[in-house]
Amino acid sequence: MKPMRLSDHIAQQLEIMINARGLLPGDRLPAERKLAEELDISRSSLREAIQKLASRGRLVSRPGGGTYVCDVPHSWSEEVIVDPLASLFMVNPEYRFDVLEIRHGLEGAGAWHAALRATDDDKRRLRARFDAMIELHGSENTMDEARADATFHLTIAEASHNLVLLQVMRGLFTLLQTNISQNLEKLYTLPKVFEPLSAQHRELMEAIIAGDPERARHAAHVHIDFVHTSLKTIDEDEARKARSLRLPSEKV
CATH class of the missing domain: 1.20.120.530 (GntR ligand-binding domain-like)
Structure with a gap:
């Protein structure tokens, strides 16, 4: 079996964290530095995982404004x-x-x-x-x-x-x-x-x-x-x- 890439593993960790903390659409994730320390990973690895979740419509990053759990894409x-x-x-x-x-x-x-x-x-x-x-x-x-x-x-x-x-x-x-x-x-x-x-x-x-x-x-x-x-x-x-x-x- 092909080993899971680090970014995929981190993305999975982020999903578990979002669910465990009950974060809802529109809620903000902790600051990047704090989140990287909490997960004991580099900030570059964290950014890659966030980008993966963003591509799936799970997260959205706002320049200078943090990363948020995505709202429902269409009402x-x-x-x-x-x-x-x-x-x-x-x-x-x-x-x-x-x-x-x-x-x-x-x-x-x-x-x-x-x-x-x-x-x-x-x-x-x-x-x-x-x-x-x-x-x-x-x-x-x-x-x-x-x-x-x-x-x-x-x-x-x-x-x-x-x-x-x-x-x-x-x-x-x-x-x-x-x-x-x-x-x-x-x-x-x-x-x-x-x-x-x-x-x-x-x-x-x-x-x-x-x-x-x-x-x-x-x-x-x-x-x-x-x-x-x-x-x-x-x-x-x-x-x-x-x-x-x-x-x-x-x-x-």
Whole structure:
């Protein structure tokens, strides 16, 4: 087997560090000198590894401004298909229910482990993400609120300290925020839907902070089930209205 190049090994170390520290799109890496000392490598080797990750769209370096974890390259509103799952999602909006089914399993497990493993820093970060999400309610740009919502759920995955779960959730980030955006647009047609959604997110956060895994998993399932049931209700109401507006067939 061909040995791994040093730069590839360092790039792998950087990926592990990004995941382990829960760095999100837009977060800055430590200064180059500090990072090189921390990894016990030369700065030239570090730069080569950063360039590799930059070429994959994982990092971006700004001249004189440091290196940052890359944001999602394209938002749903830009009408660019960047993922085969997103492609399916555009063709048939019913796939949002498939996403919810996957979220039910993943986020229940993530909440369980987060309640058991979250550090004090994880808990502070989770509370900050919750506050940011609440502050963006009613934003003119639905994607801003969806991004904050998706980031809150991703923060729970980070607090689980399960790197496989975290990688899966990160891979679904674009799809997740798209799913949330479309769900929000639908859900906010219902009166007083913000209160139960906020209460569900708060309960999920508080269960994790309290270190209660059963309560946290239950809160995650209650939230996803509420969204699923509410969307089904909206779809059924819209279908009934559409049928009632159809003109009767002309008699032959």
